[in-house]
Amino acid sequence: MGKVMPLEGNNAIAEAMRQINPDVVAAYPITPSTEIVQTFAKFVSDGKVTTNFVAVESEHSAMSACTAAAAAGGRVMNATSANGLALMWEILYITASLRQPVVLNLVNRALSGNINIHCDHSDGMGARDSGWIQIYGENAQEGYDNCIQCVAISEREDVRLPSMNCIDGFFVSHAYEMVEVEEDAAVQEWVGPYKPVRPLLDIQNPYTVGPLDLWDYYFEHKRNQLSAYPDAKEAIIEEGKRFGKAFGREYGLMECVDLEDAEVAVVALGSTAGMCKDVVADLRSKGVKAGLLKLRVFRPFPDAEIVAALRNCKAVAVFDRAASYGASYGPLYSEVTAAMYTRGANVPCVNIIYGLGGREIRPDQIADVYSKLNDVKTTGQPADPVSYVGVRG
Amino acid sequence: MTSKPPASRQTPCLTWASAGKEGEKQMPKNLKQLSESPVRLTGGHRLCPGCGEPIVVRQILMATEDPVIVANATGCLEVSTTIFPYTAWNVPWLHIAFENAAAAASGLEAMYVSLKNQGKIDPDANYKFVAFAGDGGTYDIGFQSLSGAVERRHNFLYVCLNNQAYMNTGVQRSSASPLGAHTTTSPAGRVIPGKTMVQKDLTECMVAHEMPYVAQSIPGRWRDLVGKAEKAFATEGPSFINVLTPCPLGWLCDPAETVDISMLAADTCIWPLYEVENGEYKITYKPKEKKPVEEYLKRQGRFKHLFKGEDGAEIIKGIQEYTDRKWDALLKKAGEA
Numbered sequence: 001m002g003k004v005m006p007l008e009g010n011n012a013i014a015e016a017m018r019q020i021n022p023d024v025v026a027a028y029p030i031t032p033s034t035e036i037v038q039t040f041a042k043f044v045s046d047g048k049v050t051t052n053f054v055a056v057e058s059e060h061s062a063m064s065a066c067t068a069a070a071a072a073g074g075r076v077m078n079a080t081s082a083n084g085l086a087l088m089w090e091i092l093y094i095t096a097s098l099r100q101p102v103v104l105n106l107v108n109r110a111l112s113g114n115i116n117i118h119c120d121h122s123d124g125m126g127a128r129d130s131g132w133i134q135i136y137g138e139n140a141q142e143g144y145d146n147c148i149q150c151v152a153i154s155e156r157e158d159v160r161l162p163s164m165n166c167i168d169g170f171f172v173s174h175a176y177e178m179v180e181v182e183e184d185a186a187v188q189e190w191v192g193p194y195k196p197v198r199p200l201l202d203i204q205n206p207y208t209v210g211p212l213d214l215w216d217y218y219f220e221h222k223r224n225q226l227s228a229y230p231d232a233k234e235a236i237i238e239e240g241k242r243f244g245k246a247f248g249r250e251y252g253l254m255e256c257v258d259l260e261d262a263e264v265a266v267v268a269l270g271s272t273a274g275m276c277k278d279v280v281a282d283l284r285s286k287g288v289k290a291g292l293l294k295l296r297v298f299r300p301f302p303d304a305e306i307v308a309a310l311r312n313c314k315a316v317a318v319f320d321r322a323a324s325y326g327a328s329y330g331p332l333y334s335e336v337t338a339a340m341y342t343r344g345a346n347v348p349c350v351n352i353i354y355g356l357g358g359r360e361i362r363p364d365q366i367a368d369v370y371s372k373l374n375d376v377k378t379t380g381q382p383a384d385p386v387s388y389v390g391v392r393g
Numbered sequence: 394m395t396s397k398p399p400a401s402r403q404t405p406c407l408t409w410a411s412a413g414k415e416g417e418k419q420m421p422k423n424l425k426q427l428s429e430s431p432v433r434l435t436g437g438h439r440l441c442p443g444c445g446e447p448i449v450v451r452q453i454l455m456a457t458e459d460p461v462i463v464a465n466a467t468g469c470l471e472v473s474t475t476i477f478p479y480t481a482w483n484v485p486w487l488h489i490a491f492e493n494a495a496a497a498a499s500g501l502e503a504m505y506v507s508l509k510n511q512g513k514i515d516p517d518a519n520y521k522f523v524a525f526a527g528d529g530g531t532y533d534i535g536f537q538s539l540s541g542a543v544e545r546r547h548n549f550l551y552v553c554l555n556n557q558a559y560m561n562t563g564v565q566r567s568s569a570s571p572l573g574a575h576t577t578t579s580p581a582g583r584v585i586p587g588k589t590m591v592q593k594d595l596t597e598c599m600v601a602h603e604m605p606y607v608a609q610s611i612p613g614r615w616r617d618l619v620g621k622a623e624k625a626f627a628t629e630g631p632s633f634i635n636v637l638t639p640c641p642l643g644w645l646c647d648p649a650e651t652v653d654i655s656m657l658a659a660d661t662c663i664w665p666l667y668e669v670e671n672g673e674y675k676i677t678y679k680p681k682e683k684k685p686v687e688e689y690l691k692r693q694g695r696f697k698h699l700f701k702g703e704d705g706a707e708i709i710k711g712i713q714e715y716t717d718r719k720w721d722a723l724l725k726k727a728g729e730a
Contacts, residue, residue, distance in 0.1 A: 026499070051509055061542075064490065064496035065496045068489060068501045069504040069507075072505060130515070203460040203520065205487065206485045208482050210487055212475050217477050390403075
């Protein structure tokens with residue numbers, strides 16, 4: 001049986017890392033993810049893990065060393081936020097292209113500038129095309145559970161892709177919650193030993209990793225990589241079920257709250273989805289047919305599943321905690337509406353840009369969005385579907 | 394559960410404390426033994442005729458019988474030896490990007506140390522990790538990564554294939570390009586005579602890292618280069634060899650003269666051959682008669698403009714003065730002045 005204890009989101013993830021006991025962790029400090037790395041460094045210094053911890057001189061080197069260590073043939077983890085992820089950007093693509101199952105704990109924070117250390121999703125969204133699996137957790141428990149699942153998902157032979165375990169900076173990373181921490185042995189058994197695939201440390205079978213790949217082969221290699229994402233989606237579902245069987249908390253691609261008969265629905269990621277649950281319960285008690293789609297897996301993007309969940313709604317609001325500068329809409333809205341259009345679901349959708357740089361969002365603001373969706377339900381798609389919630393002026 | 398941390402980071406590492414094991418200095422291999430070494434970079438790669446790089450790489454990798462794993466920065470060596478689906482490498486080889494060869498080597502070595510400490514790799518195994526990068530990937534964009542990896546005392550050899558410009562992208566100046574050199578981004582023109590600054594003294598930067606073994610060499614003196622690689626491989630901790638590696642394409646010289654020109658660099662003391670072992674300087678080749686720098690410069694088209702007119706003569710004079718000053722300083726450091 002697990003043990004329920006009060007933990008900050010960061011320390012819940014550090015606990016998961018201690019239990020997983022990766023072979024190498026190469027990391028660099030950045031707020032708000034720093035605590036994961038420093039808590040883990042203490043585990044190393046106290047001999048609680050056998051990990052070789054490499055305190056590198058930059059996030060670029062962190063991801064480079066992680067990618068190389070994974071290619072050498074072992075389990076590798078890391079943590080970062082915002083500008084740290086941006087500095088890794090070049091290497092993120094390479095990690096995924098080399099099919100190295102690195103797990104990165106991403107504590108979501110706003111990208112500069114101006115510099116801001118608080119939560120939004122501009123970092124994760126900036127890396128959305130890099131080829132990494134992205135799983136967004138609502139709270140510390142999910143940060144812990146998803147960290148463990150990411151290892152199993154990434155390392156599956158039918159996946160072999162790196163993954164980001166995302167939690168909201170400060171709202172989750174620095175908030176104490178009661179977290180059920182499973183027994184060490186149970187976690188280790190669930191994750192299983194690392195099974196290397198063509199490790200570079202196998203000196204009897206030397207091979208060349210990361211060659212020059214020109215117009216005559218690059219496209220085929222990229223096409224192969226693209227074919228891994230549908231498999232990854234299935235693997236995430238399977239591992240979520242397997243996790244549920246072992247520990248009683250089952251996960252899927254998304255969590256649907258009262259969506260079956262919902263007329264007005266919200267799509268949201270991360271901690272905001274938790275607040276939406278309270279708002280939905282409140283609205284339901286007042287007779288409003290409100291629903292919520294909490295998207296857990298943003299990459300691979302579960303477009304068919306999202307459309308299936310939303311197609312009977314009368315109006316939908318997609319919450320983006322990130323702006324896409326120069327685009328007409330936020331990144332999540334663009335993908336949801338592209339899926340809806342492509343799959344013939346004619347539901348009016350509005351885009352809510354909120355919470356940039358850690359600006360709080362309150363239940364009354366979310367309730368207000370649901371009430372505006374009631375208007376959209378009757379009047380149809382508004383001329384300007386984008387609105388900004390919680391911003392002055 | 395408790396366990397010991399990796400051996401390499403178990404004890405405080407004081408300056409030079411992890412330097413070369415006492416009494417483990419091997420006899421350098423003779424020519425016959427070298428010719429019998431396993432071929433780790435094969436022929437059939439697509440580097441230019443006369444390129445110094447494969448000569449250097451082969452000499453370096455001949456210097457150990459132990460298993461070698463290579464981390465390669467983006468550059469001529471990488472693009473010309475691994476054009477998919479072909480490879481010229483007979484050893485495990487990894488390329489990630491341009492500026493991170495040292496970080497990549499760190500990661501490879503870190504995993505090796507971890508697995509060895511966990512008993513997952515033969516405890517008697519003695520794998521060597523070598524990073525190859527050009528001067529762009531070392532002096533410029535990869536400098537931070539190199540500095541960090543050396544400070545962390547990873548056990549690896551970093552070899553800079555220094556041809557003094559970004560040759561792979563078409564001969565652009567780097568901070569390794571010497572004073573007066575014509576490159577495509579420091580072109581010799583009517584008012585600007587090529588590069589107007591001297592090169593960064595990266596070898597001394599690495600000495601300042603107080604690492605166990607630092608050396609400069611050339612492909613032309615194989616005994617010097619192989620001997621230094623042997624010492625580097627016997628070193629516990631990081632080692633760095635900066636090899637002046639002629640590039641006929643960028644230096645505008647005869648591909649048949651690669652080896653000779655590298656030897657002239659040593660004979661003029663423009664590129665002194667020396668090593669710094671545990672902080673002790675040793676000059677490994679002292680020309681009987683120090684040749685004037687013109688003899689080195691005039692063999693290369695990149696300095697051709699310096700031989701026209703008074704301005705060029707002034708620059709050559711400056712190069713000679715700089716070379717003399719650096720050589721005298723080196724003699725002092727080696728206790729020979």
